[in-house]
Amino acid sequence: MSIFIGLTIIAFYFHITNGAFDINVMDIIKTFLRIDPNEKQDLVIFEFRLPRIVIAALVGIGLGIAGTVIQGVTRNGLADPGILGINAGAGASIVIFMFFFQMSATNISFDSWYSVFIMPLFGFVGGALAAAIIYIFSWRNGVLDMQRLILTGIAISSGFGAVSLYISLKMNASDYEMAAVWISGSIYNANWSFVLSVLPWVVILGYAIYRKSHLLDYLQLEDASVKSLGISVEKEKSILLLCSIGLVSACVSVSGGIGFIGLMAPHIAKRLVGIKHRYVVPMSAAVGMFLLVFSDYIAKTVFEPSELPVGIIVSIIGIPYFLYLLVKTRA
Template identity: 45%
Template sequence: MESVSITLSERRRKKRGIAVLIILSILICIAFIMSMNTGYIRLSPMDLIRTLFGAGTDKQNLILFDFRLPRIVISVLIGAGLAVSGCVMQGISRNALADPGILGINAGAGLTVMLFISFYPTTAAAPVFLLPVLALVGAGLTAALIYSLSYKRHEGLSPTRLLLTGIAVAAGISAAMIVLTLKLSPDKYQFVATWLAGSIWGTNWKFVLALLPWIVVLLPFVFYKARVMNVLNLGDQTATGLGAPVERERLVLIAAAVGLAGACVAVSGGIGFVGLIGPHLARRLVGPKHQMLLPAAALAGSLLVITADTLGRWILQPSEIPTGIVVAVIGAPYFLYLLARSKA
């Protein structure tokens, strides 16, 4: 009887998880449609339909296909990438506060991109497809530094030490970035300041094509490793007893998380909280098992970023609020609510 009840409970949990994934997907579609109609120049629903089917004016085609759609697609991709990266970090470290932004990985990626932009003749001419690679190098070096400082041979990887080391490294990198901004020309300083605030600056199809391979390759790989992450969550000793190569799997998953975060930061700037709030929200909706948690986190992250970007373009028209600021305004109160609930 007990095994039957466990099986029924698992089925209910799975059905609920699938329902949550469907609802999140529908909400993303609604946000996608609303975002296409948000901006200084409004397009009515009929204008949108006509333009999508090739019957729009040259001006409507320019607005929708050259400006809005690339930005919306990038918002969805970076939301999924950052949320899954945060979910992996939280699973590996067994620390609910782990996040690429807090651990300094986003800062490391940003530093290399900023160095390149600072010394490149013009921002517009920067090779688009090189930026994710540079961001990956910076994020990888930062992750290696944090991991080496946090890992002790006889104690393993301490979640608390990992978090504190990440915060310290992020603070050092942020200080270096501030020093670099003092040497920039006014136009580059304006760009870097906007980038650091979390503005989605890559708003054409080249940036979509630069980001897409990283997302298409790394997200399915992380989803494939869901069972391994479930085992790692049991602790190093238990996972080793079950036959899992803990250190190898941990390094592989960290590499995937770093790749996702670095590629996303290259086109999104310093957007924080997505890797923190997305997994938390998904965990509350579908539970801790990574088979459902990872896809739910990806969808929750996409919904968060596309909603934040749409609000940022709508609130102060014709001006814009950087997406990172809107995400922080949305995410910080929710995270404080989670902290208050956990203490109760």
């Protein structure tokens, strides 16, 4: 945990000092301590870079925790909010919100406080709908069929992705450009309103999941064995899944569809701290935080002055890792 927090601090240092406008460490310290403040440096640090880094950290924490829960509840190491379609469901709901909000409430700007705080709720509805559809089609003879779960998740993800694309094509040119970049996963336009909208979800739901993390250990057993311990299996699964859907939806509402963090973080965490979810959950949060902050730094600087959406960088890392896990599972 200390190593990954240290790595995140290093990534934070490179992220805040490098970019189109480079700032040295002494200038950053002076800006934070309000010693001879500079208007241009204040704008770059407090309005552009710092909220972006904080959003990346919060989204990484949320997706890492959510991925741990989904893998634990489904007992499937290849499960992930993106692969199972929860990201796509939440994303489609938010694209629909973007479209109708613009059409029906043009007197309120998109980045107003009202719209920023209501977006995670729309995302939750879409994510919950995707999860419900997946559960309905994956439930077989009273048991959650894991093969059906993955196949249904892929289909649901494709379906909601098509809905997002169709709705975004109905937007005007400027809104479409914003929606297209957002769908691919981007936090370049992060601001403090986004931070305040996602922070309560990550703190409250993350803490609730940590308090119930010991149940994820029991859920690795067969359902009959868990019931014999006096645990209400379906109730606890539903609570944990709803918490993870809430986390994913809040993250998607401010960052778009960023996949593979929820897949990679739990696996890396388990290799480091073992299989007890009391340790895996916070470790996954730390790993997810580092992965996304570092990936966003790469997205910002490698093709400077142009920027790549961070979702593309995460996918470049995540797809080979997913194939590795798939080969390992088959072996």
